[in-house]
Amino acid sequence: MEDKRPLILVSNDDGIMAKGISELVKFLRPLGEIVVMAPDSPRSGSGCALTVTQPVHYKLVKKDVGLTVYKCSGTPSDCIKMARGLLLDREPDLVVGGINHGDNSATNVHYSGTMGVVIEGCLNGIPSIGFSLCDYAPGADFDAAGPYVRKIAATVLEKGLPPLTCLNVNFPDTADIKGVKVCEQSKGQWGTEWQACPRREGDNYYWLTGEFNDHEPENEKNDHWALANGYVAITPTTVDVTAYHFMDELKTWDL
Amino acid sequence: MEDKRPLILVSNDDGIMAKGISELVKFLRPLGEIVVMAPDSPRSGSGCALTVTQPVHYKLVKKDVGLTVYKCSGTPSDCIKMARGLLLDREPDLVVGGINHGDNSATNVHYSGTMGVVIEGCLNGIPSIGFSLCDYAPGADFDAAGPYVRKIAATVLEKGLPPLTCLNVNFPDTADIKGVKVCEQSKGQWGTEWQACPRREGDNYYWLTGEFNDHEPENEKNDHWALANGYVAITPTTVDVTAYHFMDELKTWDL
Numbered sequence: 001m002e003d004k005r006p007l008i009l010v011s012n013d014d015g016i017m018a019k020g021i022s023e024l025v026k027f028l029r030p031l032g033e034i035v036v037m038a039p040d041s042p043r044s045g046s047g048c049a050l051t052v053t054q055p056v057h058y059k060l061v062k063k064d065v066g067l068t069v070y071k072c073s074g075t076p077s078d079c080i081k082m083a084r085g086l087l088l089d090r091e092p093d094l095v096v097g098g099i100n101h102g103d104n105s106a107t108n109v110h111y112s113g114t115m116g117v118v119i120e121g122c123l124n125g126i127p128s129i130g131f132s133l134c135d136y137a138p139g140a141d142f143d144a145a146g147p148y149v150r151k152i153a154a155t156v157l158e159k160g161l162p163p164l165t166c167l168n169v170n171f172p173d174t175a176d177i178k179g180v181k182v183c184e185q186s187k188g189q190w191g192t193e194w195q196a197c198p199r200r201e202g203d204n205y206y207w208l209t210g211e212f213n214d215h216e217p218e219n220e221k222n223d224h225w226a227l228a229n230g231y232v233a234i235t236p237t238t239v240d241v242t243a244y245h246f247m248d249e250l251k252t253w254d255l
Numbered sequence: 256m257e258d259k260r261p262l263i264l265v266s267n268d269d270g271i272m273a274k275g276i277s278e279l280v281k282f283l284r285p286l287g288e289i290v291v292m293a294p295d296s297p298r299s300g301s302g303c304a305l306t307v308t309q310p311v312h313y314k315l316v317k318k319d320v321g322l323t324v325y326k327c328s329g330t331p332s333d334c335i336k337m338a339r340g341l342l343l344d345r346e347p348d349l350v351v352g353g354i355n356h357g358d359n360s361a362t363n364v365h366y367s368g369t370m371g372v373v374i375e376g377c378l379n380g381i382p383s384i385g386f387s388l389c390d391y392a393p394g395a396d397f398d399a400a401g402p403y404v405r406k407i408a409a410t411v412l413e414k415g416l417p418p419l420t421c422l423n424v425n426f427p428d429t430a431d432i433k434g435v436k437v438c439e440q441s442k443g444q445w446g447t448e449w450q451a452c453p454r455r456e457g458d459n460y461y462w463l464t465g466e467f468n469d470h471e472p473e474n475e476k477n478d479h480w481a482l483a484n485g486y487v488a489i490t491p492t493t494v495d496v497t498a499y500h501f502m503d504e505l506k507t508w509d510l
Binding site for chain 1: 297299300301302303304305306307308310311312313314329330332333336337340341362364365366371374378379380403406407410414416417419420421435437439440442444445447448449452454458459460461462463489490491492493494495496497498499500501502504505506508509510
């Protein structure tokens with residue numbers, strides 16, 4: 001008999017061994033049939049990158065009642081393409097990325113492999129959610145996020161999301177969450193991004209690092225503010241990146 | 256004496272050896288001082304990916320009057336971060352990505368390393384443009400694009416672009432360009448994305464491939480339509496991906 005429970009496809013960018021994805025699966029399992037297809041190694045900062053210069057492979061890791069786990073040599077976006085294109089016999093009802101070890105609010109949405117998972121689901125018309133916790137530690141504590149993860153996922157399964165729209169959900173690094181805020185993406189810039197890593201004279205090796213300079217740290221509408229003040233930040237996110245506000249002016253240019 | 260000509264920072268995702276970037280530099284040189292920082296190998300489909308699991312290095316390739324060229328072991332986004340953070344003594348007046356060997360219209364904007372260059376410039380408040388040609392061949396002919404590249408870049412240098420807004424410019428694969436269209440990002444989905452690449456039994460190796468299914472092939476507002484009909488498609492693109500249209504409804508959810 002066919003399983004009629006919701007089908008939830010899960011991936012992440014920290015890789016299949018990360019605590020965040022096993023915690024996510026634990027929180028989601030009561031909601032449906034779970035299929036995990038996650039990168040076989042950490043892929044932080046991979047955005048929507050695809051693997052085009054070599055073949056990608058996947059491997060079954062385990063199969064339990066209600067939970068099937070695969071690992072994949074590709075990027076987070078590859079994982080979603082591979083599961084949908086090769087393995088699932090129906091479209092997922094929900095795509096979920098995370099729980100990321102680290103903040104994906106503000107401009108981080110562009111670099112985030114967690115959001116790469118989510119954008120891939122959304123581009124294919126599937127309601128999709130990314131979850132991230134503002135704690136980079138491998139042993140980060142996801143307990144406080146759990147009830148919110150489950151409720152947000154259950155609500156999206158029930159209500160759906162508008163076309164071309166997904167959710168970027170970030171949790172503050174606190175056990176004492178004040179509630180949920182629907183937010184705008186904070187504007188700002190990363191600065192001081194390179195730390196020298198000398199090898200030998202003139203070799204110019206650097207680690208990417210940096211700090212985020214929020215342009216409006218006091219703006220209570222923004223996700224970065226919500227997180228700094230103890231709220232869960234839910235930033236509704238579009239995959240239609242057309243700058244509609246600039247079309248009329250651009251049409252007046254003599255090009 | 257300080258060079259007061261516009262400073263133009265150039266990168267791409269096909270790598271420093273690609274014809275597209277040398278053609279781009281040729282077209283842009285009359286407009287200002289050019290600094291190239293491009294990946295040392297092809298990085299197609301890298302989106303806004305960053306390199307975080309190993310150090311990134313750069314190397315000076317050549318220095319002429321008005322043209323300095325570096326190569327970098329990182330991604331297209333890393334290239335822009337590295338040039339701005341370590342090498343340039345002032346902010347560029349313009350960041351340009353391309354000319355890509357291949358179409359970056361429609362949903363490709365999310366996967367494109369060329370647009371990774373452009374988004375990185377735009378997030379830092381610099382007017383930024385990506386140029387792509389709908390021809391994947393290494394020896395593609397960029398001649399027809401040349402006058403448009405120069406005019407679009409010169410106009411953006413003169414007028415600037417609104418905050419958080421950049422341009423995604425795609426050229427049709429024809430010597431007979433009909434003109435320029437200001438477009439919206441076409442909506443659609445990639446399908447049939449995996450081609451088996453057998454290694455040995457049960458290994459599940461696949462090449463990423465696929466074809467784009469435009470949801471509205473007859474919609475004359477869209478970039479995919481413009482390209483199919485011989486026009487240069489200019490899609491103004493935002494890096495603020497907040498889904499403002501969904502905020503009020505989302506605030507009514509009980510989360």
